[in-house]
Amino acid sequence: MRIAFFDSGIGGITVMTEAMKQLPREDYIYYADNLHVPYGTKSKDEVKFYVKTAIDDIMQEEVKAVVIACNTATSIAVADLRNEYQVPIIGLEPAxxxxxxxxxxxxxxxxxxxxxxxxxxxxxxxxxxxxxxxxxxxxxxxxxxxxxxxxxxxxxxxxxxxxxxxxxxxxxxxxxxxxxxxxxxxxxxxxxxxxxxxxxxxGSNGTVKKLKQELEKSGMLSVHGTCDVKYMCSSHDSATLAKLEKATQIYAEIDRVNLEDN
Missing domain, CATH: 3.40.50.1860 (Rossmann fold)
Known part of the structure; x- marks a missing residue:
């Protein structure tokens, strides 16, 4: 079973990258709602609908936890999602x-x-x-x-x-x-x-620590995964999936440079 990361676009890749460092024996899904990005300028009701639709799509996969890797989506929809789904739903908040x-x-x-x-x-x-x-x-x-x-x-x-x-x-x-x-x-x-x-x-580090705690609590931490990522998007087109993979590579380099500078 995989851990799913959800965002309106490529931003949640920054949180998934932190998870891949802390939890290298897990496998992942990354889902971008690219049809509706950005969320930050839309109405609350629109965002609620888009997030619910995307999470329903994600739940068709075998997932053991979902990280709402978007501050806007967390603030608007995480409470409703936790009431509806049985798997742990991890939200994000500014640090x-x-x-x-x-x-x-x-x-x-x-x-x-x-x-x-x-x-x-x-x-x-x-x-x-x-x-x-x-x-x-x-x-x-x-x-x-x-x-x-x-x-x-x-x-x-x-x-x-x-x-x-x-x-x-x-x-x-x-x-x-x-x-x-x-x-x-x-x-x-x-x-x-x-x-x-x-x-x-x-907020990435704190979010991933919370994710790890939830998986430990339920005995769901994996020891067999390889940090494999399955990319998904609301438009279901190959160009967007390729862009998500490229963005993951770009951010990994940004993160590496930042760590070296620190």
Whole structure:
């Protein structure tokens, strides 16, 4: 049985890559709802319908857990999905809590990058209210980043990011939270645009740890898998499947460079 990762597009590949490092004896499904990407600019009801349709498709396969590798989809649909399906459904949330804890003593602020829809949801505002007792969290909607990523135009987003960051005095910030799974594709670009003292984090590590705990709890951890990935998409076309495989290779190199730099 495989672990399924779901996203509107290629962003969830960043989370699956972390899983492949922590759980190398598992096999995977990666499903992109490419017919409806991006989710971050759509209505809540639209996203709920798209996610439900995609998960129904995934459940036709033999899966033992599903990771909703999309912050927007998690905030809108994960509760309904857990009520409907028997397998563990692992959601994602921006890594605001660890970012606040990292900056609690330094006096530095936290800047959260996310899609407009994620930032508008009560799940996000409730999270910030719960953990940000010092009121050090600022939120930046980055509407265009998903589009650049889906076109695999990573370096081309540099000017857009420069323009979005221009209004901030980055000397006041200690951490940037990448609150959309597409955004880790830009880790190395962002590092070139911000002061060296700023740490850049995302929710992938915590999500995969939660996934591992759920599999251990149910005795479902595999020892026989080979990190094989079966790619699926809502359009069912070979060009998109090839693009997903290429994106996985591109992100693996981005992640490798980032790890070496750290």
């Amino acid at each position: 605001v809590k660890p970012a606040v804890e990292m900056n609690r003593a330094s006096g530095k602020r936290v800047l959260v990058f996310a899609t407009p829809l994620t930032l508008s949801q009560s799940k996000y505002t409730d999270l910030v209210t719960r953990v940000d007792d010092q009121h050090i969290v600022d939120s930046l909607p980055l509407t265009d980043l998903v589009g650049y990523c889906e076109r695999l135009e990573i370096e081309e987003a540099t000017q857009y990011l420069q323009e979005q960051l221009a209004i901030y005095d980055l000397a006041n910030y200690g951490t940037i939270v990448l609150g959309c799974t597409h955004y880790p594709f830009y880790k190395n670009v962002i590092k070139q645009l911000v002061p060296d003292h700023i740490q850049i984090i995302d």
